Amino acid sequence: MASYLITGASRGIGLEFVRQLAARGDRVVAACRQPGKARDLNELAFAHPGHVKVLPIDLTKPASIAELAREAAMVVDSIDVAINNAGVLPGGERFGEIAPENLEASLRTNTVGPLLLTQALVPLLTKGVAPRVVNISSILGSIGSTDAFGTPSYSISKAALNMATRQCAHALREQGIAVFALHPGWVATDMGTSRAPLAPAESVAGLLRVTDASTLRDSGTFRDWQGNPLPW
DSSP: OOEEEEESTTSHHHHHHHHHHHHTTOEEEEEESOGGGOHHHHHHHHHSTTTEEEEEOOTTOHHHHHHHHHHHHHHOSOOSEEEEOOOOOOOSOOTTOOOHHHHHHHHIIIIIHHHHHHHHHHHHHTTSSSOEEEEEOOGGGOGGGOOSOOOHHHHHHHHHHHHHHHHHHHHHGGGTOEEEEEEOOSBOSTTTOTTOSBOHHHHHHHHHHHHHHOOGGGTTOEEETTSOBOOO
16 A cells, blocks of 8 residues: 555546545545535545545645645655646736736746645655655646647746756655656646546556656656656
8 A cells, every 4th residue: 555645636637646546545645725625535535534635735835835744744654656736727828918927826836836845745755665756747848849839837837847857856866766747648627628538537547557667767757648758
């Protein structure tokens, strides 16, 4: 039985991570912004007593990040896998009209928050078995794959998350912690919309297969949900 911590656990890919991990018997610290309103997540916690613990997190607030790390240490003795999944995607952005608050909010949630949370979780990760940090990134953050304008705040923040991934991979290698970025595919969630071709269950099953098979040799890589390498 492994121990996981997942952000953005109340819906979409994050909720599906909790569902699949709980079903296979792992322990999950499931973090989200408003636990009291996370009905589906709380139902999972009720259905899997002792395996799913719901905790609050606001990735835009350093104090909230520190508190999550403190509370997680009261729930689990170690973390084998931390999944930085929470993210925001401002819609309707057009060049010439990019709102600074959208860019700033995207960077705080999609880049700064995961980096600070990774730092805060190191004491628990060092106690884990083959500890791994998974940053849920996106092909939209791939500079080498960008061939058109679109979703600038989200794309810029995910490109920055990719650099944070490489930085953390170097910083944590000597402690035996692998850090890598995964693209979940275009998934039919609130963020991905119903037009997306990939179901959350299929994406998460693939992400877990890649994560389970990853070792320290994979630290610093950027791959998709099937394990294929992606250009930075």
